[in-house]
Amino acid sequence: MTDLAGPAGGHEKTTFINDPKVRSIGLQLVALIVVIFLGWSFAENARDNLAAQKIATGFGFLDNTAGFGINQTLIPYSETSTYGRAFIVGLLNTILVAVVGIFIATIIGFLVGIGRLSKNFMVRTISTVYVEVLRNLPPLFQILFWYLAVLSAMPGPRNSISVFGEIFISNRGIIIPRPLFGEGAGIVVWAIGLAILGVILFRHWAASRQEETGRRLPVLWVSLCVLIGLPLAAMIATGFPISFEVPELKGFNFVGGVRVIPEFVALTLALATYTAAFIAENVRAGIQSVSHGQTEAAHSLGLRHGQTLRLVVIPQAMRVIIPPLTSQYLNLTKNSSLAVGIGYPDLVAVFAGTSLNQTGQAIEIIAITMGVYLLLSIITAIIMNAYNKRVALVER
């Protein structure tokens, strides 16, 4: 009791240790000391261990000859290239899977997500089953399934499945025609770029004009005409410089064309379909978050169903969809490291796998690999936060 009742009118100070400020500083000091001690002892141990194993530290190994081949390279690479080059090759392969996977996952994800809200019972059920099955199986399981059970079971090159005689699917991968750029192809590429730029500017101008005058311009038709017409005109003017080399079956294998390795197909398809299930749930949640009153109000203003979706529901749903969508994109990129399970030469397989085994530079290699992914996450987070600030509801 005496503790509770302080002296009359006095400012009884709490004891030194019960002062919140002292406690806070003390606790933080302890935390800091523990972390510093751990870091210091890790560094000490690492130094001793490296000395004992006679491993030289530093990033000099990046200039050494790697001496191993990689079965998919987007830039010139050979066994005499350096580890630094192998790193770039692996990074590019990771980015390729991420970009293609994100593209496919977004399309499937939006279709399935909208399908889950469909009035059509069949579509709704199939979408639900898709989401539940794909979400509840481990991604590595799905990758192995695509790789071992689907793609390896494809027929050999001689009996390959042909799509219009241009694309051939076999157990060696998918062979697609290779574009050949002749003289003047540069002009066509420029024309395509110019057309895209023109369309963007035109849309912008049309939108501001509509705000001012209320008159709408035929944006869609003009865009389509420009997008198709300008490159076509350039092609005709330069005499069709871009042609395609169609793969041909010679002996036991294909000659010509570009071979997409089965590892890439398996990884990309598995990750895309897996991530699509999550994107579908985000899309569904986003659309459901727009209250029904919005739809009713739009209808009562006389907007058609399509216009309601396009002008009222989707813009509001995107506010909810985009943040989790970005984190799904990031997840897909991080999950592409599962490539190592089927031997697709991504960053982890090439660099943290083969290169690490050959050089033994565990600390440097793992730090670089983790750093790449960390950098990706941080960049995404920064972009996302900026976007969030822009679209967040501003209240009072």
Added chain:
Amino acid sequence: MSMTFDDGTFIRNEMAPVLPPPKLRIGPVAWMRENLFSGIFNTLLTLLGILLVISVVPPFVRFMFIDAVWTGENREACLGPDVGACWPFIHAKFGQLIYGFYPISERWRVDIVFALGAVLLVPLLVPSLPFKRTGSLLFFVVYPVVAFVLLTGGNINASAFLLERFGLIRPFVGDAQLGGINLAFWVDFGLTTLLFMAAIGGFIALLGGNGRSAARTTLFVFLALGAVIFCWDADVGLSYVETRQWGGLLVTLVIAVTGIVASLPLGILLALGRRSQMPVVRLLSVIFIEFWRGVPLITVLFFATYMLPLFLPQGTNPDALLRALVGVALFSAAYMAEVVRGGLQAIPKGQYEGAMAVGLTWSQMMRLIVLPQALTLVIPGIVNSFISLFKDTTLVLIVSIFDFLGQLRAAFTDPNWATPVTLYTGFAFAGVVYFFFCFGMSRYSLFVERRLNTSHRH
């Protein structure tokens, strides 16, 4: 009955019988018109859907059941045209898929661990059963200790605690053994406990705090630690099974359960750290969380396999499974922290202020007011991270720990069972197992969510 007036006016004064609604507006026909064939586009979609179902479901059922082979000794049974799933393959590999290379004569120990886990878990999951507090203590504290002893055989060689590392004990006590227990270790442990009690109690008392209570708390911590070490150290007569022999579903569940048991408390601590007023603690928590969340689990496992041994003192060579466990636990703790933080942020400020106003200390406020509400709010999120943790356990096969999927992959290479349908059978079986666990967890979380939904918001 009706009335007829003199001028011939007819007034009906009874209700006409209610007619049934038009046939097209009720019953299955109307439902189909509404839900399947409400327009050309919809009809097309429906037909496409039916086509998809017809092309997937009947072949699947045929493969799994009708055309499946149920008995046989080797691949001969499953060869032939139009053969479905080769279930004898699963039967033959069942032990390997569940236990890995755990010695056959010792597999009863794994069975006991499985059964004990199920027996302890079920009362926790059924909300109406009593003794939740005891139950969770048993499952989260006692069960891991017992499971460790049963699975490894216990009897770890505890020889030096702290003082012995400086060579202070053995010269006086010697190497006396008592039933597989090293006396020197326990003398060391007891002396260290006393030392710590004195140091911490004295330090706190010196600063004007309650030294006695601090010393008592220290004693309890050491007693708990000592009890755990004693259980692991005591020779219970089980033979030693090294973790390299573990495998299959056993490893999958060991990793998943350890991850779950470790990540929840760690995640709560990290979340509290991130919401703390203390800048250093907050910064450290943020760095920790964002680091683990920013890298893929594979790189974490590579880190644990190749880099961690370099950071530990020479000669310590932690077990491969243990390293993977640490990696998985830290990784999932970071995700858990973010989930818990979401819950903490959702608690209105009034709850904190109310708790402080009635004079609760910070830990009482968190334990009694804030965390119970916050954790309840985020149960779906917690279960979601459990599900992804469970799915992520498959990744350990990349660092040569043969979990369920790893054993399946190994089983595919057995030439005795090399048939065209082996792969599909294996994937079908593993798919069903993984789906059972993950889907079960997600349904359970939905059930809890509905039950705990006491809010009166719309």
